[in-house]
Amino acid sequence: MTFQIIDRVAVEEEGEGPAIVCVHGLGGSSNTFTPLLPAMARHRVIRVDLPGSGRSQRAEGELTIERYAATLLAICDRLDVARAHWVGHSMGCIVLQHIAAAQPKRVASLALFGPLIAPPDAARTAIRARAVKAREGAGGMQEIAQALLQGSISADTRERLPVAVAYVRESLLRQEGESYARSCEALAAAQPAAIDRIEAPVLLVTGDEDGVAPPQAVRAMADRLHGAASTRVVVFPRCGHWTPIERPEECQRELRAFLSANARN
Numbered sequence: 001m002t003f004q005i006i007d008r009v010a011v012e013e014e015g016e017g018p019a020i021v022c023v024h025g026l027g028g029s030s031n032t033f034t035p036l037l038p039a040m041a042r043h044r045v046i047r048v049d050l051p052g053s054g055r056s057q058r059a060e061g062e063l064t065i066e067r068y069a070a071t072l073l074a075i076c077d078r079l080d081v082a083r084a085h086w087v088g089h090s091m092g093c094i095v096l097q098h099i100a101a102a103q104p105k106r107v108a109s110l111a112l113f114g115p116l117i118a119p120p121d122a123a124r125t126a127i128r129a130r131a132v133k134a135r136e137g138a139g140g141m142q143e144i145a146q147a148l149l150q151g152s153i154s155a156d157t158r159e160r161l162p163v164a165v166a167y168v169r170e171s172l173l174r175q176e177g178e179s180y181a182r183s184c185e186a187l188a189a190a191q192p193a194a195i196d197r198i199e200a201p202v203l204l205v206t207g208d209e210d211g212v213a214p215p216q217a218v219r220a221m222a223d224r225l226h227g228a229a230s231t232r233v234v235v236f237p238r239c240g241h242w243t244p245i246e247r248p249e250e251c252q253r254e255l256r257a258f259l260s261a262n263a264r265n
Helices: 030-040 065-078 091-102 121-134 138-151 155-160 162-173 177-188 215-224 248-261
Strands: 002-006 009-014 019-023 044-048 084-089 107-113 202-207 231-236
Touching: 002 065, 009 065, 019 030, 019 065, 019 091, 030 044, 030 084, 030 162, 030 248, 044 065, 065 091, 065 177, 084 091, 091 107, 091 177, 107 248, 121 138, 121 177, 138 162, 138 177, 155 162, 202 215, 202 248, 215 231, 231 248
Parallel strands: 019 044, 019 084, 084 107, 107 202, 202 231
Antiparallel strands: 002 009, 009 044
16 A cells, blocks of 8 residues: 655555545545455555545645545546546545546546435535534534434444444544534535436445435436436445445445446446
8 A cells, every 4th residue: 555645635545457536525534445445456446535634634725526526636647547436425426426527538437325416405504503513623523423423323333333433433533623614614515516417337325324315315316317327226224324334345245246347447
């Protein structure tokens, strides 16, 4: 594994083969995809901490979905990646939809976990309120983490998989308050991509207890992907929003099969 900083953005790279670029969601980092690495064997896996998140928290200026997309494409250019399979979680899925709609030749496939097109209005208000709370400092982030542990992870996961709960808690608490607040504002302002223009095959994975990407919304999203070569929707039972963390073996299975089916793209 190699690690480097590209324009203040932390980038991890390992393996050889067709490129896969992994993009995390709000409160996540490159570690969101560690449980999926076995499914990405025989690929060149590039994991990025988005500006304002993880080890890229020193990013300056406004954070937006458009900035995230431009940053990812610039990193790919620096690493000589002209075309890749893209794997996203939550907010990262929004970023990847914008890339796939605007730059179809750069996208071999999209595997989206906890996917949403954009936050609904009620969620935007709540996310902006979370940004205010994050700016209160460590105490505010502690409250955010506790609320999200109850609201974004399934009851079954909380009961059976304390390691998954610990991971999500630590991922959230490791975020610096101001940077997390700006990341919240980026998500709250996110606009939908023109997903009908997406041409690449798409895998959509969610949990039946995912309040961010509920199954009915994910299925409606699939119905709008008319331009995609193929679309598969998977809903895991007793699972919340952090699908790669809550159901790693099941996510590995789906991702491995999806990458195999689209190996020639």
